[in-house]
Amino acid sequence: MVRIPKKKVKKSKVAKAGSHSSNKGAKKRDRKATETALMKAAIQVFAKKGYDAATTKDIAKTAGANEALIMRYFGGKKGLLEAILTRTDDLGEESSIKREAELKSDLHLDEALFESIMERCSDFKHYSDFMKVAVSRIILDPDVSRIIQTKIYSKAIPEMTLELEKFKKAGEIDSKADLKSVAFGISSLTFALGFMAQVVYKFPDSEIRATIKEMVRILQKGLKPDSK
Numbered sequence: 001m002v003r004i005p006k007k008k009v010k011k012s013k014v015a016k017a018g019s020h021s022s023n024k025g026a027k028k029r030d031r032k033a034t035e036t037a038l039m040k041a042a043i044q045v046f047a048k049k050g051y052d053a054a055t056t057k058d059i060a061k062t063a064g065a066n067e068a069l070i071m072r073y074f075g076g077k078k079g080l081l082e083a084i085l086t087r088t089d090d091l092g093e094e095s096s097i098k099r100e101a102e103l104k105s106d107l108h109l110d111e112a113l114f115e116s117i118m119e120r121c122s123d124f125k126h127y128s129d130f131m132k133v134a135v136s137r138i139i140l141d142p143d144v145s146r147i148i149q150t151k152i153y154s155k156a157i158p159e160m161t162l163e164l165e166k167f168k169k170a171g172e173i174d175s176k177a178d179l180k181s182v183a184f185g186i187s188s189l190t191f192a193l194g195f196m197a198q199v200v201y202k203f204p205d206s207e208i209r210a211t212i213k214e215m216v217r218i219l220q221k222g223l224k225p226d227s228k
Helices: 013-049 056-063 068-074 077-086 096-101 109-126 128-140 142-169 179-200 205-223
Strands: none
Touching: 013 056, 013 068, 013 077, 013 128, 056 068, 056 077, 068 077, 077 128, 077 142, 109 128, 109 179, 109 205, 128 142, 128 179, 142 179, 179 205
């Protein structure tokens, strides 16, 4: 019996393109997963050893990754710290800065402000050791300070301003209120309570909570539309 050789079937361009696209997608996901692992590992190492004593070798070992990837993905230890401070969405948890900006529309202004500030303070407490390291670098290193300043002014403040605008449209905030200034004031208050009062001065949780409640009451009263 004569065997008829099978014709080679060429893969279509579409199939090839799909395969190539799939490989690129997988590589992109792998890189993102590695970056996230390195960022999380760096938080642990920085908190335990401090920024100066921490090495990229320590961080890579904790993350179970190749040390060379820290330079390739972040440009070194400083770039890794900056990434942690500015790419919180990549850590696999909801960004606290984003939550601070997202004053829930189903709540009244006082309720939304209280919840937002409380959540942010909770983050400061959870990452207290790391935040001590991060804040010291922000103070000592102009480059890191500039990165954070840009992050606050270009993202965090505008996001909160937009959320406050919803309450202005709903009639809970005076139409003449400067929302950008209000957003900056709330952000500053959050840092003062979340980091300085809670982490540095170690005020008890009950006092932090009571202070937030009172400050929100004052804010709401000041922002209330003129009844005249």
